[in-house]
Amino acid sequence: MSAQTLNAPPVISVAHALPDLISAVKPRRGxxxxxxxxxxxxxxxxxxxxxxxxxxxxxxxxTVDPTALAPARRTRAPSADFWFGTDMLGRxxxxxxxxxxxxxxxxxxxxxxxxxxxxxxxxxxxxFMRWVDFILQRVMDGVMSIPPILLAIxxxxxxxxxxxxxxxxxxxxxxxxxxxxxxxxxxxxxxQPFVDAAIVAGTRTPTIILRHILPNTLAPMTVQAxxxxxxxxxxxxxxxxxxxxxxxxxxxxxxxMAEGRALWQVKPFIVFFPALFLSVTVLAVNLLGDxxxxxxxxxxxxxx
Amino acid sequence: MLAYAVRRIVATIPVMGVVxxxxxxxxxxxxxxxxxxxxxxxATPADVERIRxxxxxxxxxLVRFGEWVWQILHGDLGTSIFTNLPVSTMIAQRFExxxxxxxxxxxxxxxxAIPMGVLxxxxxxxxxxxxxxxxAVFGFSVPVFVVGYLLAYIFALELEWLPVQGYTPLSHGLxxxxxxxxxxxxxxxxxxxxxxxxxxxxxxxxxxxxxYIRTARAKGIGQRDxxxxxxxxxxxxPIVTVIGIGVALLIGGAVVTESVFAIPGLGRLTIDAILRxxxxxxxxxxxxxxxxxxxxxxxxxxLYTLLDPRIxx
Numbered sequence: 001m002s003a004q005t006l007n008a009p010p011v012i013s014v015a016h017a018l019p020d021l022i023s024a025v026k027p028r029r030g031x032x033x034x035x036x037x038x039x040x041x042x043x044x045x046x047x048x049x050x051x052x053x054x055x056x057x058x059x060x061x062x063t064v065d066p067t068a069l070a071p072a073r074r075t076r077a078p079s080a081d082f083w084f085g086t087d088m089l090g091r092x093x094x095x096x097x098x099x100x101x102x103x104x105x106x107x108x109x110x111x112x113x114x115x116x117x118x119x120x121x122x123x124x125x126x127x128f129m130r131w132v133d134f135i136l137q138r139v140m141d142g143v144m145s146i147p148p149i150l151l152a153i154x155x156x157x158x159x160x161x162x163x164x165x166x167x168x169x170x171x172x173x174x175x176x177x178x179x180x181x182x183x184x185x186x187x188x189x190x191x192q193p194f195v196d197a198a199i200v201a202g203t204r205t206p207t208i209i210l211r212h213i214l215p216n217t218l219a220p221m222t223v224q225a226x227x228x229x230x231x232x233x234x235x236x237x238x239x240x241x242x243x244x245x246x247x248x249x250x251x252x253x254x255x256x257m258a259e260g261r262a263l264w265q266v267k268p269f270i271v272f273f274p275a276l277f278l279s280v281t282v283l284a285v286n287l288l289g290d291x292x293x294x295x296x297x298x299x300x301x302x303x304x
Numbered sequence: 305m306l307a308y309a310v311r312r313i314v315a316t317i318p319v320m321g322v323v324x325x326x327x328x329x330x331x332x333x334x335x336x337x338x339x340x341x342x343x344x345x346x347a348t349p350a351d352v353e354r355i356r357x358x359x360x361x362x363x364x365x366l367v368r369f370g371e372w373v374w375q376i377l378h379g380d381l382g383t384s385i386f387t388n389l390p391v392s393t394m395i396a397q398r399f400e401x402x403x404x405x406x407x408x409x410x411x412x413x414x415x416x417a418i419p420m421g422v423l424x425x426x427x428x429x430x431x432x433x434x435x436x437x438x439x440a441v442f443g444f445s446v447p448v449f450v451v452g453y454l455l456a457y458i459f460a461l462e463l464e465w466l467p468v469q470g471y472t473p474l475s476h477g478l479x480x481x482x483x484x485x486x487x488x489x490x491x492x493x494x495x496x497x498x499x500x501x502x503x504x505x506x507x508x509x510x511x512x513x514x515x516y517i518r519t520a521r522a523k524g525i526g527q528r529d530x531x532x533x534x535x536x537x538x539x540x541x542p543i544v545t546v547i548g549i550g551v552a553l554l555i556g557g558a559v560v561t562e563s564v565f566a567i568p569g570l571g572r573l574t575i576d577a578i579l580r581x582x583x584x585x586x587x588x589x590x591x592x593x594x595x596x597x598x599x600x601x602x603x604x605x606x607l608y609t610l611l612d613p614r615i616x617x
């Protein structure tokens with residue numbers, strides 16, 4: 001917009017436009033620009049998307065029935081027919097690994113969503129109701145004092161193994177971390193002038209929570225949820241690996257590795273492929289989490 | 305100092321109480337009949353009834369909880385369903401390997417991670433920093449048993465430098481004991497190193513921007529003394545905190561590592577306990593590990609006042 005087009009009254013003098021001494025720095029906008037500035041989000045997101053596609057399209061990617069037994073061709077090394085080889089019951093490892101992606105991603109996403117939802121609820125209550133807070137925080141202290149893997153193991157010992165019980169057993173140890181985070185955000189927001197203003201204006205507490213507090217917890221919660229997703233996938237694999245997780249009839253990365261355990265010195269490929277997929281997937285989620293933290297909380301980006 | 309220490313010690317009692325209550329009540333809040341689940345699918349009704357009685361599930365919750373806590377305070381963790389041995393005896397038999405593994409891992413991880421974090425902070429923004437941070441993300445992403453198998457495959461099977469699996473008690477000599485624990489300790493330390501290195505870097509970056517670091521530099525103090533004497537000491541509180549929190553990772557990781565390397569320790573005992581659904585043993589182990597974890601963090605809380613005399617609660 002040039003100065004001449006302004007309909008300024010004659011008494012106001014309008015400055016001339018500055019000459020273009022410095023060429024304008026134009027940060028690239030849109031998706032491409034965003035990804036260029038935050039390569040970890042791009043890399044992590046792309047890898048995770050790839051895994052999601054693998055999980056969804058598992059039946060169409062040249063797989064066979066992942067549970068089909070074929071004792072005649074046990075523990076074959078990787079070849080053109082069996083890309084990742086076969087396990088000790090003759091099942092195709094390539095198919096099992098691809099179907100295994102479904103279990104890992106389901107567990108990871110479900111735990112992240114459930115732990116966030118429950119933790120958010122507890123955190124909001126803690127932040128707003130002081131007398132409940134005292135009791136809740138003591139309970140959270142207790143739960144946090146039990147190492148997560150052990151708590152999950154103790155929970156799994158009491159239930160019949162299923163995908164649902166694994167999700168529950170991994171979610172419970174993660175809840176205190178979310179609730180602590182939400183609680184601390186709520187406590188610091190409560191001191192902010194805009195919350196005081198809302199209270200003075202007569203806004204009811206539920207509305208304050210919904211309109212003023214909740215939106216501000218979303219950014220740190222999203223970052224936390226990605227990390228929970230990553231650690232949940234590792235925990236699921238660990239539980240299945242030690243025989244306390246997903247029932248052995250369902251192919252999951254942890255289960256494939258558990259079955260390959262006895263033979264790993266002679267047939268390392270049985271353990272290798274699920275381990276590779278698991279590591280890459282968890283790496284993708286962690287990269288996404290690190291990237292999101294830099295995007296959503298620029299204050300932290302300097303010292304990750 | 306002493307009053308603070310006493311206050312911190314007293315404050316851990318309710319935490320342990322909550323842990324005990326939680327571990328105990330799991331039996332009651334579990335869906336279905338825990339006695340039937342623990343007994344397994346092949347159990348007869350008589351077996352289920354026997355387990356129900358031995359767990360005290362036939363008596364009121366609070367009465368049973370009171371008795372249980374009373375027993376624990378007297379050092380009695382109950383009796384294993386599977387072996388009929390006292391849980392405390394079973395734990396005592398398996399204590400040494402786990403303690404050895406954790407001690408070596410802790411020493412190894414701290415002595416590798418802190419220099420790594422300091423180096424990354426010093427060279428912040430350069431390729432060295434990026435390499436170390438990339439390693440840290442990697443460390444968080446690869447599960448401990450994958451690292452374990454990889455190390456065992458390379459250093460034990462291919463190169464044959466170290467034993468593949470197993471454990472030799474310390475009484476059989478220092479080197480055989482140590483050689484068996486090198487690979488497990490490195491595998492277990494992997495994620496711990498990533499955690500400590502990251503926090504060390506972040507904490508050091510903050511301290512290195514302080515005025516007194518500039519003053520130290522202006523006085524002509526060498527780079528190494530600035531980093532390790534002036535900066536690291538002031539950066540130590542978050543680092544020590546994360547070392548304490550990370551002990552939970554170490555305990556969980558030990559369960560898996562012992563299974564990969566066939567070490568007959570408490571982790572292996574935990575896995576056996578869960579596969580046999582030996583609930584009194586699981587309760588005892590969870591309680592013991594939580595107690596150790598709380599104790600470590602209590603020690604660290606008290607250590608703060610030594611590291612940073614400004615901290616007074």
